[in-house]
Amino acid sequence: MNNQTTFHSADFDKTPPTFQVELPDRLVHRAVETEAVRDAYSAERKHPVQFVDLPSNAISLTIGGLVPGGRSNRHRHTYETILYVLEGHGYSVIEDRKIEWGPGDALYIPVWAWHHHVNADADKPARYLACENAPMLQNLGRLAIREEAK
16 A cells, blocks of 8 residues: 555445565564663663664554663553563553563553552662554554653
Protein backbone atom coordinates (compact mmCIF):
# COMPACT_ATOMS: atom_id res chain seq x y z
CA MET A 1 0.00 0.00 0.00
CA ASN A 2 1.30 3.46 -0.88
CA ASN A 3 2.09 5.44 2.29
CA GLN A 4 1.00 8.68 0.60
CA THR A 5 -2.53 7.53 -0.11
CA THR A 6 -5.18 8.63 2.36
CA PHE A 7 -8.23 6.43 2.71
CA HIS A 8 -11.55 7.33 4.29
CA SER A 9 -14.43 5.31 5.71
CA ALA A 10 -16.14 5.01 2.31
CA ASP A 11 -12.97 3.43 0.85
CA PHE A 12 -13.19 0.16 2.76
CA ASP A 13 -13.84 -1.74 -0.49
CA LYS A 14 -10.39 -0.63 -1.71
CA THR A 15 -8.62 -2.92 0.75
CA PRO A 16 -6.21 -4.97 -1.41
CA PRO A 17 -6.35 -8.80 -1.40
CA THR A 18 -2.54 -9.09 -1.23
CA PHE A 19 0.36 -7.30 0.35
CA GLN A 20 3.84 -6.57 -0.97
CA VAL A 21 6.69 -7.19 1.49
CA GLU A 22 8.99 -4.21 1.88
CA LEU A 23 12.15 -5.62 3.44
CA PRO A 24 14.19 -2.81 5.02
CA ASP A 25 17.96 -2.73 4.68
CA ARG A 26 18.42 -2.93 8.44
CA LEU A 27 16.96 -5.91 10.33
CA VAL A 28 19.31 -6.02 13.33
CA HIS A 29 20.67 -3.54 15.85
CA ARG A 30 23.75 -5.22 17.25
CA ALA A 31 25.23 -4.60 20.69
CA VAL A 32 22.53 -2.14 21.74
CA GLU A 33 23.91 -1.74 25.24
CA THR A 34 27.38 -0.73 24.00
CA GLU A 35 25.98 2.50 22.54
CA ALA A 36 25.60 5.67 24.55
CA VAL A 37 22.39 6.39 26.40
CA ARG A 38 20.32 9.30 25.16
CA ASP A 39 21.59 11.88 27.64
CA ALA A 40 18.89 14.55 27.34
CA TYR A 41 16.05 12.01 27.25
CA SER A 42 17.54 10.08 30.19
CA ALA A 43 18.20 13.20 32.26
CA GLU A 44 14.63 14.42 31.83
CA ARG A 45 13.30 11.07 33.02
CA LYS A 46 15.92 10.66 35.79
CA HIS A 47 17.08 7.23 34.62
CA PRO A 48 19.25 5.94 31.75
CA VAL A 49 17.48 4.85 28.55
CA GLN A 50 18.96 3.18 25.47
CA PHE A 51 16.93 3.01 22.26
CA VAL A 52 16.74 -0.02 20.01
CA ASP A 53 17.07 1.46 16.52
CA LEU A 54 15.07 -0.71 14.11
CA PRO A 55 12.58 0.31 11.39
CA SER A 56 9.38 -0.67 13.22
CA ASN A 57 6.44 1.62 12.49
CA ALA A 58 4.25 0.22 15.24
CA ILE A 59 6.32 -0.66 18.31
CA SER A 60 9.41 0.64 20.06
CA LEU A 61 11.84 -1.12 22.35
CA THR A 62 14.11 0.57 24.85
CA ILE A 63 16.40 -0.63 27.62
CA GLY A 64 15.74 1.29 30.79
CA GLY A 65 17.73 1.37 33.96
CA LEU A 66 17.42 2.59 37.50
CA VAL A 67 20.51 3.40 39.52
CA PRO A 68 20.73 1.82 42.99
CA GLY A 69 17.95 3.34 45.08
CA GLY A 70 16.79 5.41 42.09
CA ARG A 71 13.35 6.15 40.76
CA SER A 72 11.83 7.47 37.56
CA ASN A 73 9.61 10.52 37.27
CA ARG A 74 5.90 10.06 37.81
CA HIS A 75 4.39 10.26 34.34
CA ARG A 76 1.67 8.99 32.02
CA HIS A 77 1.27 8.50 28.28
CA THR A 78 -1.27 7.60 25.63
CA TYR A 79 0.61 4.47 24.56
CA GLU A 80 0.63 1.06 26.18
CA THR A 81 3.83 -0.26 27.73
CA ILE A 82 5.00 -3.71 28.70
CA LEU A 83 8.11 -3.82 30.89
CA TYR A 84 10.22 -6.95 31.18
CA VAL A 85 12.64 -6.89 34.13
CA LEU A 86 16.15 -8.07 33.26
CA GLU A 87 17.80 -7.48 36.63
CA GLY A 88 17.18 -5.84 39.96
CA HIS A 89 14.31 -5.70 42.42
CA GLY A 90 11.90 -2.89 42.98
CA TYR A 91 8.37 -1.78 42.44
CA SER A 92 6.21 0.37 40.24
CA VAL A 93 3.28 2.46 41.40
CA ILE A 94 0.57 2.40 38.73
CA GLU A 95 -2.16 4.86 39.69
CA ASP A 96 -2.55 3.83 43.36
CA ARG A 97 -1.36 0.21 43.04
CA LYS A 98 2.13 -0.81 44.15
CA ILE A 99 3.46 -3.69 42.01
CA GLU A 100 6.67 -5.34 43.20
CA TRP A 101 8.95 -6.83 40.53
CA GLY A 102 12.16 -8.77 40.03
CA PRO A 103 14.10 -10.49 37.23
CA GLY A 104 11.84 -12.33 34.79
CA ASP A 105 8.70 -10.39 35.71
CA ALA A 106 6.66 -8.49 33.14
CA LEU A 107 4.43 -5.51 33.94
CA TYR A 108 1.68 -3.84 31.95
CA ILE A 109 1.30 -0.06 32.06
CA PRO A 110 -2.17 0.94 30.80
CA VAL A 111 -2.86 3.97 28.62
CA TRP A 112 -2.85 7.28 30.51
CA ALA A 113 -2.20 5.70 33.95
CA TRP A 114 0.06 7.72 36.24
CA HIS A 115 3.08 5.62 37.18
CA HIS A 116 6.70 5.59 38.28
CA HIS A 117 9.34 2.92 38.90
CA VAL A 118 11.61 2.48 41.93
CA ASN A 119 14.76 0.40 42.36
CA ALA A 120 14.42 -0.97 45.90
CA ASP A 121 18.05 -2.18 45.98
CA ALA A 122 20.47 0.41 47.37
CA ASP A 123 23.53 -1.45 46.00
CA LYS A 124 22.61 -2.80 42.55
CA PRO A 125 21.11 -1.26 39.41
CA ALA A 126 17.84 -2.43 37.90
CA ARG A 127 17.36 -2.90 34.15
CA TYR A 128 14.31 -3.61 32.03
CA LEU A 129 13.07 -3.76 28.46
CA ALA A 130 10.18 -1.43 27.63
CA CYS A 131 8.03 -2.28 24.62
CA GLU A 132 5.57 0.43 23.58
CA ASN A 133 3.15 1.14 20.75
CA ALA A 134 4.12 4.84 20.56
CA PRO A 135 5.39 4.73 16.93
CA MET A 136 2.01 3.45 15.76
CA LEU A 137 0.24 6.34 17.47
CA GLN A 138 2.82 8.84 16.18
CA ASN A 139 2.26 7.57 12.63
CA LEU A 140 -1.52 7.84 13.00
CA GLY A 141 -1.21 11.55 13.61
CA ARG A 142 0.50 12.83 16.74
CA LEU A 143 -1.50 10.65 19.10
CA ALA A 144 1.47 9.65 21.26
CA ILE A 145 1.50 12.05 24.20
CA ARG A 146 3.58 11.89 27.38
CA GLU A 147 3.06 14.03 30.47
CA GLU A 148 5.44 14.37 33.40
CA ALA A 149 3.97 15.07 36.85
CA LYS A 150 4.61 18.55 38.14
